[in-house]
Amino acid sequence: MPLVTTEKMLMDAQKEGFAVGAFNVENLEMVQAVVEAAEELKSPVILQTSAKTVQYANFSYFHSLVKAAADGASVPIALHLDHGNSFELAMQALRAGYTSIMIDGSHESYEDNICLSKKVVDACSPSRISVEAELGKVGGKEDDIDGGDGGLTEPIEAKEFVERTNVTSLAVAIGTSHGVYKGVPKLDLERLSEIRKVVSVPLVLHGGSGLSEESIKECIKRGICKVNYATELRIAFTEGVKQALSNTPNIIDPKKFTSVGREKVKEMAIEKIKTCGSVGKAIVPAL
Numbered sequence: 001m002p003l004v005t006t007e008k009m010l011m012d013a014q015k016e017g018f019a020v021g022a023f024n025v026e027n028l029e030m031v032q033a034v035v036e037a038a039e040e041l042k043s044p045v046i047l048q049t050s051a052k053t054v055q056y057a058n059f060s061y062f063h064s065l066v067k068a069a070a071d072g073a074s075v076p077i078a079l080h081l082d083h084g085n086s087f088e089l090a091m092q093a094l095r096a097g098y099t100s101i102m103i104d105g106s107h108e109s110y111e112d113n114i115c116l117s118k119k120v121v122d123a124c125s126p127s128r129i130s131v132e133a134e135l136g137k138v139g140g141k142e143d144d145i146d147g148g149d150g151g152l153t154e155p156i157e158a159k160e161f162v163e164r165t166n167v168t169s170l171a172v173a174i175g176t177s178h179g180v181y182k183g184v185p186k187l188d189l190e191r192l193s194e195i196r197k198v199v200s201v202p203l204v205l206h207g208g209s210g211l212s213e214e215s216i217k218e219c220i221k222r223g224i225c226k227v228n229y230a231t232e233l234r235i236a237f238t239e240g241v242k243q244a245l246s247n248t249p250n251i252i253d254p255k256k257f258t259s260v261g262r263e264k265v266k267e268m269a270i271e272k273i274k275t276c277g278s279v280g281k282a283i284v285p286a287l
């Protein structure tokens, strides 16, 4: 089926109390792995690329890859720009056919973040493309993102931010981090519940990699509808490739080792989709 936006997908998740996994993909094999996992579990899914990833290839490559995967799939698939760091980058994603865009103005002042996010919403709304923004700072490092020690989301500001920007989803900072966690993260779950009470749009959890299954389930119970996974998928792919190369050092066909990475990513995506509670939630059109 054609690519879908994240707006309805996440509103459905919000209504039914589950989350949709959003997986960062870096190559053909990761795209295939995530889509196969979603197909097997009859789950909606979001595939996303970071600013660094579209710098490595470009929007057109990733759009073509994910569109091809979606065309052959029976579950709803959205293609999302993760951490778009400028208006220009967001517009490149829009023009390339991405169906969902994150504009990350969290490094700006509150007012400038509102201004930038609203500008992207205004540009995307005629084509009904979904927009995610971030308020507060998710800590940690990943690619070009450096949230430092973070700064948690204030519920009152979150309410006003959504009303003034009309974003379709909001990434919140409640103590999670990008990259690999050092020690056990301390999540401010009360804060999440407070934000949920006053904000109408679906909430997004960044830094899902490395959080325990219980923590993620608790966050979903308190209103998270999209969980981002990047680091664990990268680790899974790379471990698979390393394993294949060390088991058979004389491999020369890239398919022989990238396919092992693909299998590891699929296993990981299956586990995460189950944690998100979206198994069987794909709305498959009637024949």
Ligand SMILES: [Zn+2]
Binding pocket: 083, 138, 178, 206, 207, 228
């Ligand atoms: Zn993030």
